[in-house]
Structures are given as structure tokens and as C-alpha cells.
Amino acid sequence: MPPKPKVPGLLKGMGVTFGEMTKTIWPGEGAKRFLQPPSPAKGAATVQYPHEKEAPPPRARGVIALKEDNCTVCMLCARSCPDWCIYIEGHKEKAPPRRPGGKERTVSALDRFDIDYALCMYCGICVEVCPFEALFWSPEFEYSEPRIADLLHDKERLGEWMETVPDFEAYEAGSAAKVKKVPR
């Protein structure tokens, strides 16, 4: 049994592609747009990236920023990382007691906190798992390097990304959870 000819459907399909083409070349509505000079740069849904840039959405997973003061060298992020791309080294330091006459405290100091973005797969588990609000997502994405070794960001570089972290957006009305604040 030969297939039935589906000519009206085929013509409709060609109409769709032709319509999209005219909509791109002459953006706008109505028949008047054909009188204007063609301006596909306006009609296209894309932007010409290096010349013009679109702001990434605020929750985009561009790069991970580190708030060094909040880090306690607990290693949760390094251990939960599926790629093992976080390298942490730290040491214990003696700190003066909180109250006079108290016992001397022991605090952890961060020596090294590197994320190797050549390995990172942007899963965000480290950001999720951090109990001390030391890791944040930033939407910045333009940090490609000609040398792959330069993709290893140390704690100074990760700290610089903190400035680009946007404030958390408000939850929808009625949400019980309190909106967290980004430490500045």
C-alpha cells in the first residue's frame, strides 16, 4: 500500500520555514515591514557573541566563588566532588581565648584552596554541601585560558569571583524558608 500523498502538510511545512526566513530578514509585524530595508541583525534570535553580549541569567552556573573567611577547612566539598577537582590544605592555629581567663582556642587556617576548572563539571555539589556558606555560584563565564594549567584557580582568584555573585532571589510568596544573604 503506497503512502498517501501528504501534499498540504508539505506545503504548510515549507510555509513555516519561508515565514521564519522573512521574519528574520524583515523583523516586525504586518505587511509594512517588507518596505523597510532588511535588517537580519535585529530579526535573529542570536547575538554576535564577541561584539555584543547577553547578560547570563542570575542563577547561571558560570564559576564557583570562595568566601575565604567562612571556610573552616572541613573538606566536605573536596570529598563530595565527583571529579576530585578541589584541592584543600590547611593547618591548625592557636587563637586567643574569647573571654579573658578562658582556654586558648584552636582554629583552622586555609593554606590552599584550588578548583581545577579543567576537571570541574559544574555539578554544584560543593556549593550545595558547604555548611558554612563559603562557596557560591557566580554567572561569570569568560575565563577561558590558552594554557590548560591556568584553569586551576587558587584561593585568591576564587575570592575575586565573590564580587560577581548576585544576591539570592526572593523565594515565592508563602515560602517558609528564609532567603539567605550573600556575605559581602
Added chain:
Amino acid sequence: MSASILGIELAYWQETLLRSLGILAVVLLPAGTFVYLFLFKMVSFMQSRLGPMEAGPFGSMQLLAEVGKFLQKEDIVPERADRKLFKLAPYLVVSTVLLVYLAVPFGPQMTFVTNFNGGIFYVLAVSSISALGVLLAGWSSANKYSLIGGLRAAGQLIAYELPMVLAVIGVVIQAGTLNMSGIVSAQANGSIFGFDGLGNPYFFTQIIGFAIFMIAVQAELGQTPFDMPIAESELVTGYITEYSGLRFLLFFIGEFASAGAFAAVAATLFLGGWAVPSAWADLDSAIFNLLGPLIMLTKMMILGGLIFFIRFTFPRFREDQLQRLAWTVLIPISLANILVTTILKVAF
């Protein structure tokens, strides 16, 4: 392209040189225009994007950049491949395109072979040599994808060769000649029910033949919806899989140059070729040796646009659907078309 077009007598070698340059221009110019205008730009606009914009104004030099890129690449021959056949195949595909253009007239004297009596027969015969090139490429690559792609291509080319030839026969019956210049002048001098203001382009009287011819061309070129031989989601790129560098470029040129060649043949058979209706102008005047190629190019662009418009609109046929369309739909319709054309030709 006779020596006396411009009233200058040329030596034989000069004329041969001119012809060689002419056929290169005739093959590469439409192919390049097709690629830039349709493959780069038209499809981009259909997908709401801009396409190449960086190389030259509006990306018009992109094709040169692509050619430069391919020329730099290494020409790899697989270890187990049949080296001679593997290297020969792309040249075979490209040379068939050059041969097709030989019989197509571009003006009253602008033909490569003047007064070619078996013209359209020769075109159809030569164009099917490319099936051999494709089959060679598929077989000699020593690669399963290439082999399957080559076999699919051979099956498809053979299946669609038949409706194409049968569609042409309608035109030949109506024109009463196999000579392509004769077909052009038959259309230019013809009349529709006594009205000769438009001549008689066979697009009107052979509309069914035209539709079948264009569908068959689409399949011969392996353009979507008939791109089963290079179905990239299942066969990598079919018979081209193992090719790189210059030889890949030759297949690429072959694909779009033969799109141009078939557009030229279709324009000659159905749209009146290089001529305008003879009621408009004196077609024998020398000016048509210059105007003719331009008119021809315009018609080729319209038909090429149609080919790529269809290519970028429809999804791919399955292999069995593709064969079924050729053998159970197109061939019976084209046979009926021949029958009706013959009856009408005898009756009037």
C-alpha cells in the same frame, strides 16, 4: 563558445584555454553562490540566526576560508583502504559534473559543444557516472559506515535515475528533439494556445514532469529528505566518512556543483534555458551570448533555491519509504505522463 563570438579569431590553443577556464567558472561560480546564498545564509535566516558574519562583508568570504582550511588538512588514507580507488573516487565524482555542463547551452553560440544532437541523452548518461564514484568511495574506504553509505547511495541513484529519465522523455516528446539548444528554441518559439507572448516554457505543459524531475534531482544530489546515504546520525557521513582534506573538499564541491548542474539542466528543460520568449527579443543577436549566461544563472538560482528550500524544510526519509516513493509513486506517474504527452502530441 565559438571563436567568432566577439569577432576575434583565436588560435586553437587559445580557444581551448578559454573553454577550460570557462568550464571552471561555470562549475565553481554557481556552486559557490549556492553554498553562500543558500547553505550559509538562507538556512540561517530560516533558523532565526545570522550565519557566517566575520569573514568579509556579511561573511561572503567564508567559503574561501573554508577552502583554505580544507587545503591545509592532512590527506589521510586508511591503512586497509584500496589506495588507488580511494584516491580516484572524488575525482570521478567531480569530473562527471564537468561533463554534464558540456552539453548545456548558455547562449546562441555559448555552448561547449555546438549543435550537440544527443545532448540530453548524454547529460543523463554522464550524470549517472557519479554513482560509480560514490560506490567506489564507499567500497574502497574499508569502513562499514562507508560501505553501507555507498550501497545506499547506489540503490538510491539507480532508483531515482529512472523517474528522472522518464520525466525528461515528456519534454523530449514535446520538443521533438534531444538537442538541448533545440529544446531551448522550441520553448522560446512555442506558443500556449496560440498566445506566444511567453513562448512555451515546458514548466506549464510538463508541470508533472517538472515536479518528478525536481524530486529525482533532490534524490540524485542526496539532499535531505533523500540524504539516506550520508545520514549523519547513523552513518557518520556515509561514503565520505574516511575522507579528509582536499579529497573531502572535492566531494563537497561535487555535491554543490552537481546541484548547479542539475539546476542548469532543469532550467534548460523546463524554464526555457538561456533564452527569453522570442516575442521579446531577437534571440540570434550576439548580445545574447552575454545576456544568455546571466538569464541562465537567474533561473539556476531560482531552481537551486527551491532545492535547498526543500532540503532545509523536510526531515529524512527512511530507506524503505525512499525506495517505495521511487518505484511505486514516481515511476507510474511519469509513465502516465509520457502516455498523456504522446496522445496530446499526436492529437494536436
